[in-house]
Amino acid sequence: MTLVTCPLADERAPGEARGGSELERPRATKDEGAGGDGAARLGSPGGPLARRRLGAHMSIAGGLFRALERGAALGCDVVQVFTGSSRRWTSRPISDADLAAWEEARRRTGVVPAMAHASYLINLAAPRPAAWRQAVRALGQELERCRVLGIPSLVLHPGAHMGAGEAAGLKRVARAIDAVHAERPDDPTVLLLETTAGQGSCLAHRFEHLRDVFGAVAAPARLGSCLDTQHLHAAGYDLSTAPAWRAAVEAFDRIVGCRWVRAFHLNDSKRPLGARVDRHEHIGRGHLGLEAFRCLLTDPRFADLPMTLETPKRDGRADAGGDVDRADRVNLGVLRALEGRQRVGARARALASAPLAATGPARPALDAPPPRPDNAAPHGAPPCPATRASRRS
Numbered sequence: 157m158t159l160v161t162c163p164l165a166d167e168r169a170p171g172e173a174r175g176g177s178e179l180e181r182p183r184a185t186k187d188e189g190a191g192g193d194g195a196a197r198l199g200s201p202g203g204p205l206a207r208r209r210l211g212a213h214m215s216i217a218g219g220l221f222r223a224l225e226r227g228a229a230l231g232c233d234v235v236q237v238f239t240g241s242s243r244r245w246t247s248r249p250i251s252d253a254d255l256a257a258w259e260e261a262r263r264r265t266g267v268v269p270a271m272a273h274a275s276y277l278i279n280l281a282a283p284r285p286a287a288w289r290q291a292v293r294a295l296g297q298e299l300e301r302c303r304v305l306g307i308p309s310l311v312l313h314p315g316a317h318m319g320a321g322e323a324a325g326l327k328r329v330a331r332a333i334d335a336v337h338a339e340r341p342d343d344p345t346v347l348l349l350e351t352t353a354g355q356g357s358c359l360a361h362r363f364e365h366l367r368d369v370f371g372a373v374a375a376p377a378r379l380g381s382c383l384d385t386q387h388l389h390a391a392g393y394d395l396s397t398a399p400a401w402r403a404a405v406e407a408f409d410r411i412v413g414c415r416w417v418r419a420f421h422l423n424d425s426k427r428p429l430g431a432r433v434d435r436h437e438h439i440g441r442g443h444l445g446l447e448a449f450r451c452l453l454t455d456p457r458f459a460d461l462p463m464t465l466e467t468p469k470r471d472g473r474a475d476a477g478g479d480v481d482r483a484d485r486v487n488l489g490v491l492r493a494l495e496g497r498q499r500v501g502a503r504a505r506a507l508a509s510a511p512l513a514a515t516g517p518a519r520p521a522l523d524a525p526p527p528r529p530d531n532a533a534p535h536g537a538p539p540c541p542a543t544r545a546s547r548r549s
């Protein structure tokens with residue numbers, strides 16, 4: 157049964173997607189040769205396919221508003237942030253001054269804080285009742301911070317079953333979401349369950365896991381999904397060629413439904429297909445490769461969704477007016493060189509092999525697993541989300 161296809165994978169124009177009417181998009185014109193690198197560009201300039209809502213996860217070091225400024229300096233349309241500590245149960249309250257600076261930076265930069273990422277400590281599948289209640293409480297606090305800051309989506313790794321089994325874990329996730337939603341009936345923020353690499357006992361590495369949670373909660377309209385390209389690949393969903401991309405998206409649509417997808421994390425993979433390891437790589441330099449991102453960035457079904465990098469950070473000359481983060485800049489350039497293209501062009505290839513920083517080692521990527529060899533997380537937290545998340549908290 158073919159419900160949807162990746163329309164550009166077989167060289168048909170955007171808008172010619174087969175399938176239901178919800179997939180119909182305006183037909184774009186074909187502008188051969190635009191960009192001058194030999195890769196034909198699809199979509200008229202300024203048209204619905206010409207520009208995606210791209211950005212990166214940005215540090216809030218120095219104040220929440222600094223994430224918006226850092227995003228603006230890199231040319232981000234959107235950013236993702238932690239609204240507090242990614243590794244502690246409590247965060248400093250958002251003061252009136254924090255909020256005023258945030259709103260002012262939002263107006264001044266025009267950068268949209270499209271999503272927040274929840275703390276890695278939250279495990280909605282925690283088998284121990286006390287840990288489960290703590291996770292529910294913490295998720296409520298995360299949603300409250302999003303409400304205050306006007307952030308429309310909160311991305312969450314659903315959790316790890318820690319030996320209780322997938323079915324039991326998924327039930328606890330659904331019950332936790334229901335508990336949080338019952339306490340916050342008018343919350344405007346949509347909770348986005350992120351697909352995971354499937355490290356340890358982490359849930360959500362199979363599309364069926366998302367389907368089961370969406371099907372079990374009382375208010376599924378308050379949920380969505382964030383697809384992480386590295387996690388999908390590591391979980392065994394090949395995205396690295398056009399036919400593979402098409403098959404993976406078809407599978408997601410058949411099992412879950414593409415309408416649930418509300419955001420993407422754009423990361424290449426340090427580990428091969430099916431490795432079940434959460435290791436992000438710079439765009440075009442890992443096992444996914446440029447073609448995977450070209451497919452995503454030309455797929456009209458996802459044209460309106462926010463997409464943020466979570467690739468390793470390399471500091472240029474910090475925030476002293478120089479290059480704030482050259483790696484993010486290069487990765488965004490690669491993505492811009494791929495969007496709307498019929499095939500990977502010379503510019504994208506050149507950028508994907510350009511130096512990322514003059515000096516200094518890379519900082520860990522977001523979602524990179526902890527350095528401990530046993531990969532165990534403290535305090536009953538799930539083993540995979542707990543991470544050294546560099547300086548982003």
Ligand SMILES: [Zn+2]
Nearest residue numbers: 384421466523
């Ligand atoms: Zn991610």
